[in-house]
Amino acid sequence: xxxxxxxxxxxxxxxxxxxxxxxxxxxxxxxxxxxxxxxxxxxxxxxxxxxxxxxxxxxxxxxxxxxxxxxxxxxxxxxxxxxxxxxxxxxxxxxxxxxxxxxxxxxxxxxxxxxxxxxxxxxxxxxxxxxxxxxxxxxxxxxxxxxxxxxxxxxxxxxxxxxxxxxxxxxxxxxxxxxxxxxxxxxxxxxxxxxxxxxxxxxxxxxxxxxxxxxxxxxxxxxxxxxxxxxxxxxxxxxxxxxxxxxxxxxxxxxxxxxxxxxxxxxxxxxxxxxxxxxxxxxxxxxxxxxxxxxxxxxxxxxxxxxxxxxxxxxxxxxxxxxxxxxxxxxxxxxxx
Numbered sequence: 001x002x003x004x005x006x007x008x009x010x011x012x013x014x015x016x017x018x019x020x021x022x023x024x025x026x027x028x029x030x031x032x033x034x035x036x037x038x039x040x041x042x043x044x045x046x047x048x049x050x051x052x053x054x055x056x057x058x059x060x061x062x063x064x065x066x067x068x069x070x071x072x073x074x075x076x077x078x079x080x081x082x083x084x085x086x087x088x089x090x091x092x093x094x095x096x097x098x099x100x101x102x103x104x105x106x107x108x109x110x111x112x113x114x115x116x117x118x119x120x121x122x123x124x125x126x127x128x129x130x131x132x133x134x135x136x137x138x139x140x141x142x143x144x145x146x147x148x149x150x151x152x153x154x155x156x157x158x159x160x161x162x163x164x165x166x167x168x169x170x171x172x173x174x175x176x177x178x179x180x181x182x183x184x185x186x187x188x189x190x191x192x193x194x195x196x197x198x199x200x201x202x203x204x205x206x207x208x209x210x211x212x213x214x215x216x217x218x219x220x221x222x223x224x225x226x227x228x229x230x231x232x233x234x235x236x237x238x239x240x241x242x243x244x245x246x247x248x249x250x251x252x253x254x255x256x257x258x259x260x261x262x263x264x265x266x267x268x269x270x271x272x273x274x275x276x277x278x279x280x281x282x283x284x285x286x287x288x289x290x291x292x293x294x295x296x297x298x299x300x301x302x303x304x305x306x307x308x309x310x311x312x313x314x315x316x317x318x319x320x321x322x323x324x325x326x327x328x329x330x331x332x333x334x335x336x337x
Contacts, residue, residue, distance in 0.1 A: 003102035005062030039125035041068035066099030092129035113289020123303035126332035134166035141267035150176030158224035160188035306331030
């Protein structure tokens with residue numbers, strides 16, 4: 001089968017930043033599904049791993065990236081019980097295994113969901129990673145519920161990206177929160193409003209912009225950009241006994257003692273934790289994806305797909321990485337095979 005990967009961490013403009021190659025089609029065993037991939041989507045994790053996985057020396061075998069996919073189950077392992085051949089599925093995969101930049105992929109059924117039935121495969125492929133991340137942040141880490149939290153305020157730093165787009169929708173539509181998010185460009189502001197944000201503030205002077213808008217303090221904050229950059233503002237803006245959640249990778253230590261006086265709790269979220277550590281609740285991702293699919297089909301959530309490229313080619317993967325690396329992505333970019 002055809003696959004695209006890299007053996008050396010190179011600037012995306014370099015000719016060998018990605019290579020097309022052939023590998024044996026894998027066989028499903030245990031709880032693995034063999035999925036014939038129809039579409040994939042781009043996430044920042046893709047280019048971050050491409051930039052860092054083989055800096056000092058060339059890899060013996062190409063590394064295959066990609067952690068958002070939609071496709072059809074071609075075969076099931078002998079221990080599978082959740083799916084059968086022919087099922088249309090979507091998933092975000094496992095960081096420790098080969099990704100979806102290939103024609104077929106093995107994936108553990110416990111982190112796979114039935115794909116939405118009423119949206120195209122590229123729109124479905126754009127959803128798993130960001131939906132899981134936002135859902136886990138709000139429900140599993142911050143443990144918010146509509147019953148106790150409706151009407152409270154949440155600040156989402158970085159609303160126009162993939163995770164932010166889903167966090168806005170889930171916070172507003174499923175939890176009934178008042179959603180304030182950040183953006184600075186006209187296009188990103190418009191996108192956040194389309195996703196359901198009640199108000200958009202400029203992140204370039206976050207503390208003063210929030211106070212000017214009358215949103216000091218807030219009950220909850222999600223950092224989806226850079227916890228170091230916004231730490232002082234978050235510590236100031238959060239209510240006593242509030243909660244802060246983050247998915248960013250801080251370059252410097254986070255001074256959690258700054259939260260002590262307010263008794264504020266801090267929560268990390270990494271969508272890959274369950275699959276990386278084979279946690280006892282790993283199958284919750286299957287359940288979350290099924291819930292998200294139903295909400296997409298009912299219209300309560302909308303796909304955040306913004307752009308689709310056609311064909312599993314080196315040129316398309318390079319273009320997707322260039323777009324994501326630019327740091328101005330709005331919503332998601334997919335590649336339909």
